[in-house]
Amino acid sequence: MALLRRLFYRKPPDRLLEIADRVYVFDCCFSTKTMEPFEYKNYLGNIVLQLREQFVDSSLMVFNFKDEGKSLVSGMLSLYGITVKDYPCQYLGCPLLPLDMVLHFLRVSERWLMLEGQQNLLLMHCEKGGWPVLAFMLAGLLLYRKQYNGEERTLVMVYKQAPKELLQMLTTLNPQPSHLRYLRYICRMDSKLEWHTQRIPFSLDCVILSEVPNFDGVGGCRPIVRVYGQDFLMVDKNYKVITPPSHARTQANHYKQADNVPVKLNVGSCVQGDVVLECLHVDDSLEDERLMFRVMFNTCFIRSHILLLNFEDIDISWDAEQWFTKNFKAEVGYNFSCVPR
Structure with missing residues (x-):
């Protein structure tokens, strides 16, 4: 509850939702509306401008979840000198990612946010259809960093940041059971995100x-x-x-x-x-x-x-x-x- 109270009274830059300390999500991820290229460019530019005015000494990194092909957000944000790391938005038709890829995301996020002497910001973005996997990754990050407790409670909280119908529109099946299974995998690992099990076929x-x-x-x-x-x-x-x-x-x-x-x-x-x-x-x-x-x-x-x-x-x-x-x-x-x- 303390986390929710803190987030409630802290106003993030316009068009961003703060999920955790210095972790933001672009609000376009919660919508089915598709912006025209010029509108999208202005949208990203205004957000970057606000962030650099509000967080003068902070560096930005964007994680983007997308289908195969050229990334719109990567091309546009590169004009501002911002690093964008692209991840898939599904694995073999399932809105999840392989465990090694999930752990890579968590390790990179932790290193970026905990870099000594800096107050770096992590921005999360998904292109069309990527909200289900983005929601899972956000829940995984909150649990790994111990900023929220309980796999189901955390996942449901993140789901609720978007309209309920959005998840149903983007996935034929309810992904929550598999999402919860992989969140439990994360919680069963040690602080270095390692599990001591031989990979036997x-x-x-x-x-x-x-x-x-x-x-x-x-x-x-x-x-x-x-x-x-x-x-x-x-x-x-x-x-x-x-x-x-x-x-x-x-x-x-x-x-x-x-x-x-x-x-x-x-x-x-x-x-x-x-x-x-x-x-x-x-x-x-x-x-x-x-x-x-x-x-x-x-x-x-x-x-x-x-x-x-x-x-x-x-x-x-x-x-x-x-x-x-x-x-x-x-x-x-x-x-x-x-x-x-």
């Missing part, structure tokens, strides 16, 4: 659904699992789909809620590090598919042969409660070794 064997979701409209679904990440067994270390071809949607089986039995979906992928797992429903024509739920996790934090995911632990669409029950669970089964397929 895992064999992701299966996904077991405790109940059958109703995605076909008549009490059933035809589920398949798709895994994205870095295939440990392949020479190409690019991030991509690594689910074996044998799990094509043409071989998917249909399951009914009336059968009242768990569903086991074999996977057989070798994974390591950051993994995005999706469970999809394939329609009767086997042509169209619909995302039922998604989860992003890091294998370094798995301590058993099963990753148990309750209903509140999976990313689902904003209105998906009508297709799932609160008792729904998904179990991701692992072996602590990888055997070439």
Whole structure:
């Protein structure tokens, strides 16, 4: 509460929101409006002018979250001699970043803000569609610097800085469960942002659904699992789909809620590090598919042969409660070794 009271009585420069001491967010990040280039240039110029008048002895650094391609903010702010560090605004379709990239952001931010003898300012910006990952990174920074307590409390506080509908407009699924999982990873690390775990590849064997979701409209679904990440067994270390071809949607089986039995979906992928797992429903024509739920996790934090995911632990669409029950669970089964397929 002391932090909120201090922020309430301290007026930041116009068009900026102060999230923490010397950490500001451009207010355009909270809007769906797209500015014309000349308007955007004036917008940035006015903010920089205010900052340099109000913080004469401070240096500025901007973290920008964007899609691939040329960055508008980088080009414009370079005219003012301001360093801009660009980060992606998603990882394999999930509004999160790989853990190594998250830790890099936190280390650089901490060093910049704690530079001896200086009062540097950190500015956060996202281009179109980048608000969800920016919100997560802000929450991570607040928790790491111990300026806020509690992962869920911190994340919700940051979410509330923007209109509720903005998050829903930018993400098909509610990202909060995966966001919270990665915030807990951050909080489990030491002060140097290191975790003492050997990066051992895992064999992701299966996904077991405790109940059958109703995605076909008549009490059933035809589920398949798709895994994205870095295939440990392949020479190409690019991030991509690594689910074996044998799990094509043409071989998917249909399951009914009336059968009242768990569903086991074999996977057989070798994974390591950051993994995005999706469970999809394939329609009767086997042509169209619909995302039922998604989860992003890091294998370094798995301590058993099963990753148990309750209903509140999976990313689902904003209105998906009508297709799932609160008792729904998904179990991701692992072996602590990888055997070439």
